[in-house]
Amino acid sequence: MPIHVRDREKGRLQDLNRDIFCCVSPSIYQSDAKRAAFVIIVITIISPCCDKAGLKKGPWTPEEDQKLLAYIEEHGHGSWRSLPEKAGLQRCGKSCRLRWTNYLRPDIKRGKFTVQEEQTIIQLHALLGNRWSAIATHLPKRTDNEIKNYWNTHLKKRLLKMGIDPVTHKHKNETLSSSTGQSKNAATLSHMAQWESARLEAEARLARESKLLHYQNNNLNKSAPQQHCFTHKTSTIWSTKPNEGTGDQQLESPTSTVTFSENLPLMIMPLGIPTDNRNRNNNNNESSEIPARMEFAVSSSTSSDVSLVVKEHEHDWIRQINCPCPTEGIGEGFTSLLLGDPISRSLPTGKNEAPSSSVAGAGESEFNYYEDNKNYWNSILNLVDSSPSDSQAMFRS
DNA sequence: AACCTCTTCAACCGCGAGGCT
DNA sequence: TAGCCTCGCGGTTGAAGAGGT
Numbered sequence: 136m137p138i139h140v141r142d143r144e145k146g147r148l149q150d151l152n153r154d155i156f157c158c159v160s161p162s163i164y165q166s167d168a169k170r171a172a173f174v175i176i177v178i179t180i181i182s183p184c185c186d187k188a189g190l191k192k193g194p195w196t197p198e199e200d201q202k203l204l205a206y207i208e209e210h211g212h213g214s215w216r217s218l219p220e221k222a223g224l225q226r227c228g229k230s231c232r233l234r235w236t237n238y239l240r241p242d243i244k245r246g247k248f249t250v251q252e253e254q255t256i257i258q259l260h261a262l263l264g265n266r267w268s269a270i271a272t273h274l275p276k277r278t279d280n281e282i283k284n285y286w287n288t289h290l291k292k293r294l295l296k297m298g299i300d301p302v303t304h305k306h307k308n309e310t311l312s313s314s315t316g317q318s319k320n321a322a323t324l325s326h327m328a329q330w331e332s333a334r335l336e337a338e339a340r341l342a343r344e345s346k347l348l349h350y351q352n353n354n355l356n357k358s359a360p361q362q363h364c365f366t367h368k369t370s371t372i373w374s375t376k377p378n379e380g381t382g383d384q385q386l387e388s389p390t391s392t393v394t395f396s397e398n399l400p401l402m403i404m405p406l407g408i409p410t411d412n413r414n415r416n417n418n419n420n421e422s423s424e425i426p427a428r429m430e431f432a433v434s435s436s437t438s439s440d441v442s443l444v445v446k447e448h449e450h451d452w453i454r455q456i457n458c459p460c461p462t463e464g465i466g467e468g469f470t471s472l473l474l475g476d477p478i479s480r481s482l483p484t485g486k487n488e489a490p491s492s493s494v495a496g497a498g499e500s501e502f503n504y505y506e507d508n509k510n511y512w513n514s515i516l517n518l519v520d521s522s523p524s525d526s527q528a529m530f531r532s
Numbered sequence: 533a534a535c536c537t538c539t540t541c542a543a544c545c546g547c548g549a550g551g552c553t
Numbered sequence: 554t555a556g557c558c559t560c561g562c563g564g565t566t567g568a569a570g571a572g573g574t
Contacts, residue, residue: 232561283563
């Protein structure tokens with residue numbers, strides 16, 4: 136039965152086996168069979184992380200908090216699984232991790248959500264659905280758990296009161312009409328949301344890593360001022376096409392700088408989402424490179440210029456184009472883009488490109504679909520644009 | 533004051549993704 | 554490549570507090 140002891144010297148079972156063997160009398164090693172049997176039994180007993188026996192559950196006491204905090208401040212969390220024992224806690228690693236990430240972390244803001252935060256949550260939820268961790272990356276110092284709770288206990292009810300379906304973010308009376316048709320356009324928005332969701336998740340991951348590194352660095356050098364940096368430079372869900380780009384910066388997605396917390400709008404650019412090759416011959420020089428299917432473009436707007444990033448569906452490359460911002464205001468741009476406004480649809484997406492409305496093959500029904508959603512999005516954006524007191528009045532009804 | 537109902541939110545649970553061996 | 558392990562996510566639960574009768 137050698138497989139049960141094979142990792143004694145190295146590998147994943149190393150720690151586990153050390154813990155087991157250190158409390159075993161040497162006489163137990165008289166035969167491999169005895170040793171193996173012992174290991175099997177002990178692993179069965181202690182292996183589950185959330186082993187019920189002897190581990191405390193329920194609310195944390197101040198003493199437990201202090202122990203966890205002190206341990207992490209000194210050593211970092213390391214392996215959550217082994218942390219409780221090292222920190223002297225009768226908890227499972229999972230419970231410790233949750234307590235740390237949702238409560239003890241020093242970069243957590245507690246207390247009431249601001250109107251701005253509420254609006255951000257609603258906007259992002261409309262786009263991403265219940266992807267709380269992705270939403271949380273755009274609300275600095277708020278945890279996904281907190282946002283989830285706040286949504287379930289406050290915002291969802293408020294939307295229902297306003298006659299808005301909290302799942303679809305449409306007015307109730309619009310849900311029926313949209314469900315009878317326009318599936319193509321629903322799919323369009325769905326595609327947009329999926330890609331944006333993927334991007335946000337990638338950013339969330341990077342932000343977490345960045346935060347963790349930063350926190351650990353701070354622990355290593357405690358004389359340095361405590362900062363909890365959320366910056367992250369790269370968004371790696373898209374790769375560049377080989378031989379394209381002029382330097383390292385080309386590998387960086389311009390989307391990575393978008394944050395709602397800084398009042399920079401997240402822009403989703405529907406490029407028409409052709410499902411055939413109509414786009415292919417619109418560019419003389421790049422005809423062979425024009426993607427057959429452009430899902431959408433995501434942009435950050437930090438000035439009057441807009442950077443477009445085009446994701447090519449099959450070959451996974453990006454193209455960046457800088458062009459003047461086609462809309463007058465940030466909010467307006469966001470609205471029109473989300474709504475598939477014909478103005479933004481005519482954005483140049485490449486040289487000599489036909490208006491994207493024609494590329495999209497937008498018909499009457501498609502426009503109606505966007506019109507149907509316009510009221511909702513405009514109401515959201517009106518809240519953003521209006522004064523806090525106005526928003527407050529509307530939200531606190 | 534006692535009881536009941538509702539609300540809130542910290543914590544738990546189960547699952548899946550991703551990394552490591 | 555398979556199996557194992559850890560971690561993180563999203564849904565859910567239940568204790569505690571608030572408010573109403």
